[in-house]
Amino acid sequence: MLEPTLRRLTRAARPWTALALGLVAACAAEPPTDLERGATWVADAATRREVLERSLVNPDNGYSALRLERYTEDLWGALPVWNPRARPVVVGDLGQPVPTPDAGWRPIGLDVPWEDAALADLGARVFTDYPAQVEPALWVALTDADAPARFGLWIDGDRVGGLVWAETPGGVQLAFSCASCHAVFGDDGPRLGAPNHAFDYGALLDASRGGVHTSASRWGPGRVDVTPDDVANPTVIADLRAVRFAERLNRAATLDNDLMALTARLETAVITNSGQAVRPPRELVFALAWYLWSLGDDLAELDEAAPAAALYRRECGGCHLPPGLAGPPIALAEVGTDPTVGESPWRGTGAYQTPSLRGVVDRARLLAAGGVDSLEALLDPQRTEGGHRYGQTLDDAERELLLALLRGLR
Ligand code: HEC
Ligand code: HEC
Numbered sequence: 001m002l003e004p005t006l007r008r009l010t011r012a013a014r015p016w017t018a019l020a021l022g023l024v025a026a027c028a029a030e031p032p033t034d035l036e037r038g039a040t041w042v043a044d045a046a047t048r049r050e051v052l053e054r055s056l057v058n059p060d061n062g063y064s065a066l067r068l069e070r071y072t073e074d075l076w077g078a079l080p081v082w083n084p085r086a087r088p089v090v091v092g093d094l095g096q097p098v099p100t101p102d103a104g105w106r107p108i109g110l111d112v113p114w115e116d117a118a119l120a121d122l123g124a125r126v127f128t129d130y131p132a133q134v135e136p137a138l139w140v141a142l143t144d145a146d147a148p149a150r151f152g153l154w155i156d157g158d159r160v161g162g163l164v165w166a167e168t169p170g171g172v173q174l175a176f177s178c179a180s181c182h183a184v185f186g187d188d189g190p191r192l193g194a195p196n197h198a199f200d201y202g203a204l205l206d207a208s209r210g211g212v213h214t215s216a217s218r219w220g221p222g223r224v225d226v227t228p229d230d231v232a233n234p235t236v237i238a239d240l241r242a243v244r245f246a247e248r249l250n251r252a253a254t255l256d257n258d259l260m261a262l263t264a265r266l267e268t269a270v271i272t273n274s275g276q277a278v279r280p281p282r283e284l285v286f287a288l289a290w291y292l293w294s295l296g297d298d299l300a301e302l303d304e305a306a307p308a309a310a311l312y313r314r315e316c317g318g319c320h321l322p323p324g325l326a327g328p329p330i331a332l333a334e335v336g337t338d339p340t341v342g343e344s345p346w347r348g349t350g351a352y353q354t355p356s357l358r359g360v361v362d363r364a365r366l367l368a369a370g371g372v373d374s375l376e377a378l379l380d381p382q383r384t385e386g387g388h389r390y391g392q393t394l395d396d397a398e399r400e401l402l403l404a405l406l407r408g409l410r
Contacts, residue, residue: 151201195222242356
């Protein structure tokens with residue numbers, strides 16, 4: 001299944017590999033396109049290592065140290081490739097025994113042309129159907145028809161929470177897809193990439209252990225403790241539609257962002273989420289990043305004609321810069337919000353990502369630690385949650401105008 005694509009890729013990528021190695025750098029008349037960069041990344045280990053090293057902001061945190069040590073051809077590069085036969089979890093599975101694989105179970109088909117539309121389609125399929133993270137605890141969300149809703153997992157037609165059955169040597173396993181945490185299905189249709197801030201992963205974990213209360217019960221909906229740093233620092237689920245606008249990736253501003261850095265981040269996330277047991281097919285990872293990169297196109301831009309546009313520029317625009325409405329990271333002490341997430345010895349860099357405000361209306365928890373639940377609360381001068389004291393000296397009329405502008409960002 002993989003072979004033909006890889007062969008074609010290697011062929012297509014050869015000149016760019018040479019470029020990356022600097023052999024013909026002098027003749028490099030035109031810079032490679034993003035698709036050519038992607039092909040080189042898939043084909044060439046030295047390029048992948050360089051992308052990774054360049055993206056790590058703080059080489060001393062645990063996230064960077066692990067990758068600098070293990071992201072080599074003979075360690076993580078030698079892991080078995082994870083693309084098992086799988087099928088989506090459907091409503092008919094609720095309350096039923098674990099299904100047996102049949103001819104309808106398939107790996108993700110990777111043999112697509114290396115072209116914009118075909119890769120974006122593949123990425124979209126990966127986003128909803130690839131078993132990105134095996135999670136045995138998910139069985140508690142499938143015990144009866146009401147179980148998914150108890151944990152904030154969505155139902156869309158036949159699909160349940162973007163969950164996937166995957167065939168493994170040890171038997172059939174339940175897994176998250178990206179869409180489990182990063183999609184919302186409202187009355188007005190699907191919003192792929194928007195954060196599922198209803199999903200209560202902590203409650204699900206505790207329920208799967210027979211209702212014990214661990215620190216996970218304090219995450220609440222929309223937050224996940226993603227770091228193995230022994231610090232309780234649950235982080236809000238990210239809005240991936242805006243990922244292209246981010247200057248840094250992760251709330252703790254762990255990585256310098258560009259398309260290739262995002263690709264590397266996704267590859268290593270699947271590896272670490274598997275306990276470093278498997279790695280994803282690389283063309284699948286690039287397709288996923290390529291797809292995510294396109295999601296920002298559908299988000300509204302700032303309405304420069306709105307009465308509050310000048311207010312926005314004065315109060316907010318110095319950090320949340322148009323057109324992406326994101327910006328450089330801000331030191332934890334300067335923004336002054338709950339620093340727990342940013343201080344993580346695993347992901348920390350001393351600063352918070354300045355998140356894009358494009359699509360902000362669809363987020364139910366705001367700020368890295370999720371301490372504020374609405375735009376109104378964020379701008380309220382009486383707010384008790386500390387930090388981010390911007391726009392709080394506005395009078396009531398100005399604040400209403402600014403809120404009206406922000407409510408258009410969806
Ligand atoms: C169990 C829930 C969960 C699943 C499943 C999940 N994520 Fe996430 N994701 C999160 C959380 C929580 C964060 C916030 C982490 C942070 O900021 O440090 C996040 C952050 C991200 C970010 C950083 C975005 C930014 O702007 O900084 C990217 C990119 C991302 N996820 C992509 C994916 C992709 C692609 C998949 C599928 C392969 C996936 N995630 C699966 C919970 C999840
Ligand atoms: C000095 C830079 C700076 C200014 C000025 C600023 N922000 Fe922010 N903003 C940030 C940073 C940094 C964060 C992330 C803080 C955190 O995660 O705890 C943030 C977070 C936010 C969030 C939460 C988004 C999310 O997805 O969690 C919103 C909404 C927001 N800002 C709106 C505004 C508005 C509206 C203004 C103007 C009134 C403004 N900001 C002014 C730096 C700034």
